Amino acid sequence: MDQNPLVKSYLDLRAETEARDRGLREKVMSLSEAASLVHDGEHLAVGGCTMSRTPMAMIWALVRAGRKDLTVSRSIVSSEGDIFYGSGVSPHIITSWFSQGIVWGVSKVMRHYTENRLARFDEWSHMSIGLRYRAGAMGVPFMPVRSMIGSDVAKRRGDEVKTMECPFTGETVMLLPALNPDVAIIHVQRADCYGNAQLDGLQFMDIDMAMAAKRVILTTERIITNERIRRTPDQTRIPFFTVDAVVEAPFGCAPHECYGVYEPFFDHLDAYAKRVASDPVAGIKSYLDEYFHEPEEWTDYLAKLGVKDMLDASRRGRSIYND
Amino acid sequence: MTERSHYTASELLAVMSARLLHDGQIVFAGVGIPLLAATLAQRLHAPGLTILFEGGVVGPFVVPGELPPSTNEQRCTRRANMVMPITDVLLLLQRGYVDVGFMGGAQIDRFGNLNSSFIGDPDDPKTRLPGTGGGNDISSLTQMIVAMKHEKRRFVSEVDFITSPGFISGGDSRAQSGLISGGMYRVVTDLAVLGFDKDTREMCVLGLHPGVSAEEVQDNTGFDLHIPSDVPRTQPPESNELAVLRELDPDRLYTAN
Numbered sequence: 001m002d003q004n005p006l007v008k009s010y011l012d013l014r015a016e017t018e019a020r021d022r023g024l025r026e027k028v029m030s031l032s033e034a035a036s037l038v039h040d041g042e043h044l045a046v047g048g049c050t051m052s053r054t055p056m057a058m059i060w061a062l063v064r065a066g067r068k069d070l071t072v073s074r075s076i077v078s079s080e081g082d083i084f085y086g087s088g089v090s091p092h093i094i095t096s097w098f099s100q101g102i103v104w105g106v107s108k109v110m111r112h113y114t115e116n117r118l119a120r121f122d123e124w125s126h127m128s129i130g131l132r133y134r135a136g137a138m139g140v141p142f143m144p145v146r147s148m149i150g151s152d153v154a155k156r157r158g159d160e161v162k163t164m165e166c167p168f169t170g171e172t173v174m175l176l177p178a179l180n181p182d183v184a185i186i187h188v189q190r191a192d193c194y195g196n197a198q199l200d201g202l203q204f205m206d207i208d209m210a211m212a213a214k215r216v217i218l219t220t221e222r223i224i225t226n227e228r229i230r231r232t233p234d235q236t237r238i239p240f241f242t243v244d245a246v247v248e249a250p251f252g253c254a255p256h257e258c259y260g261v262y263e264p265f266f267d268h269l270d271a272y273a274k275r276v277a278s279d280p281v282a283g284i285k286s287y288l289d290e291y292f293h294e295p296e297e298w299t300d301y302l303a304k305l306g307v308k309d310m311l312d313a314s315r316r317g318r319s320i321y322n323d
Numbered sequence: 324m325t326e327r328s329h330y331t332a333s334e335l336l337a338v339m340s341a342r343l344l345h346d347g348q349i350v351f352a353g354v355g356i357p358l359l360a361a362t363l364a365q366r367l368h369a370p371g372l373t374i375l376f377e378g379g380v381v382g383p384f385v386v387p388g389e390l391p392p393s394t395n396e397q398r399c400t401r402r403a404n405m406v407m408p409i410t411d412v413l414l415l416l417q418r419g420y421v422d423v424g425f426m427g428g429a430q431i432d433r434f435g436n437l438n439s440s441f442i443g444d445p446d447d448p449k450t451r452l453p454g455t456g457g458g459n460d461i462s463s464l465t466q467m468i469v470a471m472k473h474e475k476r477r478f479v480s481e482v483d484f485i486t487s488p489g490f491i492s493g494g495d496s497r498a499q500s501g502l503i504s505g506g507m508y509r510v511v512t513d514l515a516v517l518g519f520d521k522d523t524r525e526m527c528v529l530g531l532h533p534g535v536s537a538e539e540v541q542d543n544t545g546f547d548l549h550i551p552s553d554v555p556r557t558q559p560p561e562s563n564e565l566a567v568l569r570e571l572d573p574d575r576l577y578t579a580n
Contacts, residue, residue, distance in 0.1 A: 049378060049395040049409065050378075050393050050395040050396065051392070051393065051395070051396060052378075052395050052396050052397070075409055076395065076456060095454070096454055096455050096456055096457070096459075097453045097454045097455065097456035098453055098454060099453035101392060101393060102354055102355065102392060102393050103392050103393075106450075106451075106452060106453055107453075110451065111450065111451050114448075114451040115448055115449075115450070115451050121451065121454070123440060123454045123455060125455055125457075125458075125459035125460050125463075126377060126409065126413060126455065126456055126457040126459070126460055127409075127410060127413035127414065127416075127417070127457070127460040128460075130408075130409050130410030130413060131410060133410070134410055145417070146417050146463065146464060146501075146502075146504075147416075147417070147459055147460040147463035147464055148459060148463065149463065149488075149500055149501040149502055150463070150485075150488045150491055150497065150500030150501060150502050151459055151463070151485045151486065151487070151488045152440070152445070152484045152485040152486065153440070153455055153459050153485075153486055156445065163501065171501070171503065172500070172501025173501070174501075201397055201400060201406060202378055202379055202380075202395065202396075202397065202399075202400065202406055203379060203406070203407070203408045203409075204378070204379065204395070204408065204409050205408060205409050205410060206408075207408060208408070208410065257396055257397060259397045259400075260397065263396065263397065263398070264392065264396065266392075317397070320397055320400070320401070
């Protein structure tokens, strides 16, 4: 029987894992070194959700490295999706929801690219995206689910989904193909040099994503010692042997948020919405030029966001621990 | 008696929706009117009601003036009981722990199907909308309350795309498709509270809001609605309901109009 290209064969999946260097070794590198671990045309899974824990520093590095034709998957896509489309890094996004955000409404950039068929937005149910990563993390080829049935969301996926009668109960279930991304990029609050990653707050789909992917690039607010990790191993959510690169990137989600460290930079995102509202094409281009191409270093990007906004976002971010 | 001009359409939606929720229920809520309604119910008559957010939050309490910008940012976790991965919080729906799902949409049809994906032909859309988010999962797996503004362009005979299934094509078509639990429960608008006929599964009017006529509801609906001649009137928002809402949203982010 022919292998369905949607799903990796189990033996290939095992062989890829077996070939990885899983030893306890130091993996700290720069953003641009990490960007070289992502190749054109690959499937990139993006950690976080909406405006939260978006690995923006890594996305910034991928834009600067000129990566192209990536297929991107994420639980929910916000303004970073505009950046993927507008930069050419990805013409193909797999997600359940894609908008700049509830506060700003539908993304004009997303509308321009999808309505003019310049890019794909494959829509799945939210839980289905999650269960596809989970199947990938579990090493099984599919996951049965009771949603998406009966809807046009499922019909539009064509052969990517199947329904079957459950052999035990006779009920109808939908089968979702496992998702095993080539690379996952995930931002965390802290990690050690080996890639043991500790996550605070909302976990989204990141742990399944890390387990499912062939390679994982971690960016982290700060690098801590392995001794610190070993004092609170219960807080480690991603094991080092799934990780290929560790990059220290303070404010690595800006202008999105990182739980307990900073909230979204609302004024910046307001200004972004205004910039792309009247002319999405010129708007996203000028935004990419100003914030992604001109700054030489991640710290130059942060300097452009401005100290005032950074302090405001971090004051609000840390407020979660105030009471 | 509160006059119609004393509250906004959004406030009316939130109050009427809150009254449908009961103590002890577990409610999946999105940001905006659903969250305001669930919080209002908690404050007034359902202190044991638990809110779930699709971001993975179990049992948050809204801090007045600090409404979250979506269900996935840290503000959603304020005073919550638990934070879990997205996939797991959604699986609570599939397991059957959730009583009511609560959401809005761009279009709804006579069988309660919701569209938040495409306006026009999905292959050549006039407008690409954000998509389902958790909507499809919620509407597939639990009872739904939909809160939305009552406009002809939103209440259509047939949606352009079924993002979140209601009763599909009526009758027992939902169960036949394989969706053997859940379904549409109520649609709350700024004009009326609506339900679905238990056999045909077509939308019908259960109550008219103060000062609203049957003709006004029909004129703002893109399909024929069953409106019984003795259709009851809903009770207008009370001052304590409005006071709590205004305390929760002092900047009028979600309740201005």
